Amino acid sequence: MDRMTLPMLYHVHGVGPFDFSSMTPGDLDGIDAIARERGVTLVPTIFLRPEYLDTLAAVCQHWQERREAGELAHIAGFGVEGPLLGVSGGVPPAGCWMPDAKTWGRIAALGDLGLGYLVIAPDALALDEEIESGFCFGDLVDLLQQHGVRLAFGHFRHDDPERSAAMTQALIDYVAPAGGDRYRLVTDHLYNDMPRTFVHAWRTPEARKDRPAQLAAVLDRPWRPDTLAEILGPVPATIIQAALDDRLTPMLNFDGNHVDLEICRATVAYLGAERIIGITDHIEVLDMAGEQLHAAQNGLLLRGDNIVAAGSTGFEAQIANMRGLGLSDAEIDQLVRLNPQRAIAPAVSKASS
Template sequence: MANPWSGLPPVEVHCHGFGDVDFSDFTKVDLARLDAWCASEGVLSLPTMYLHREQLAEFEAFVHEYHRMRGEGLLPHVAGIALEGPLLASHGGTPASTVWAPSRHEWERLAALGPYGLTYTVLSPDAFSPASELHDEPAARDTGFDWLIPLLMAHGIRPALGHFTRADPLRSAEQVDEIVEMAWQSEWSGTGVRVVTDHLFNDMPLLIRHAFRSARARAERDAVIASYDLPGWTLDQMARIVGPVPAAIMRQAAAGRIGACINFDGEHVDLAIATRAVQLMGVENSMMMTDRCDSARLGGQDLHHRVDNALWYQQDGIVAAGSVPLARQMANAQSQGLSLEDVRTLAAGTAHRVFGLPVRSEARLPVA
């Protein structure tokens, strides 16, 4: 039987900026120009944005304009809009000013954008925990996941799980399972898979060294990876090996209840670890993501490179984004022994299925 996803265009699932365009400065984003850029690279995109509380009305206007243009056939390569935050327990590389706890009314306004193109919003399963940066915000006491998740589901918006605290990994993992169960028990107005993730292994408590970003770390890399015995990894041992949080995500993904994102730039996550993870979850449940930003500015903050890698860093030395495009990540995945068909699934097929994108499209995946 023919693979219905074969030949589809790759999808930039989680990306922050192409060329000199910072998607989070959405009041200045030229959507037609963005679509043309995507067409030139042969990809679809889900531009991912940060949101300041005082810009909520402007964001609503932006999503409505996106919907109008999309409806007129002007944006065939921009498959949806996504948010990173604002409900993040730890801001990580996200600008601190874009991390906040929406009130019920603000959540209702955000949820209402689902039918107009808001595809997912990254949120932290432990956002309401005592260790969360948001725990003492008044709005955090007025909401909870038992109210929020059904609201998002009813409007076709997926929670994207990420930005965990490290205070209580077991409880955070339980929250992952609880949110996934809530989502699959709720009334769903969207298509595709109901829950996705931010990038696996990043911004979460881990028991392993998942990346080797400096020259010194890379000198130790082969010995460390050998000690992990990656071929011996099994799903039922992941909590003991990598930690309860990534184990919960991987288990739910393998069951088809999460579309899990993972980065193949070799810098967010070691390529051997990323490859073994998608083998365990199933490539059909895994999506390649770039976290890409092409310019040295993101979400109102200046970024810089280090000599050791191609990641973007904030002033305080925290990783803010990646810079490796999807085509190079696809080549990285193939270099790890994944078949061309598996790589196409990671870069295109899973995203089309998870986000309910049409099988037929004007753009097509280039043949390697």
């Protein structure tokens, strides 16, 4: 079957017995076989720890060689989450660190070997702020783009939403100064791990008692460019407006636990399925990046401190949720095939566009 006709798991941390944050070159055949059996392509997403970089480089090199030989057709590339992330959210602690310029050069060069996107906190540093002497955040952004690595915004700070929104807008303006290429930038999971002014998920029976009133506060007011910041918060409003302007494409999880499905419905209605990538963000083992996870009753996988690290709801269940929202087959195809395929092709730098 032509892999271009298959849906894509664009942001996924593991399938079968494999934790992608610990995979080796020898694991690629097994991962490809699982994807082929399930009728999908996938983008293994790695929480990058310092000690794993050499292995990741070997994985990408091996993948590139095998792809040139016409093999591993169901692995479309790779995504890396971190290392420049905010400390909030379910990032394994070892996955938050600050590489030096030389190490960033090694990471960026993986774009030539299949690294399609890198999740980065857009509010961690200003563009002119130095990572080390003579190498600022803007230089890093340029370097990543030169190697075709797409930025994915995620894991924001929570202490100053207005500041975070302004820094996010500045980075959007720098990378995608005009609309017309909505796949130049993406986000990690929309609404998760970012400051919000609303409740986006009700994960316990106690919390769900408040769901009707809290959900009404989000859905009963019309979503418009001039109301989004008040309804959702400045960070999600900035992202959604940029998506409307065709300057980025956000990812959205439809498992019903990361984000309530009614909020997913409203988001698709406002943006259109053509502007969203549906993701699973799941793993099928209770280990990720060297950290043991445990399952909550709702299916979310938690770290030892009970912070959500990933989901366990796979592709078929999420498709069922999309259909339950009344999305058409064409809309679902946009969410899980067309948009992810377009957003894994090497990013075009603003200098060459």
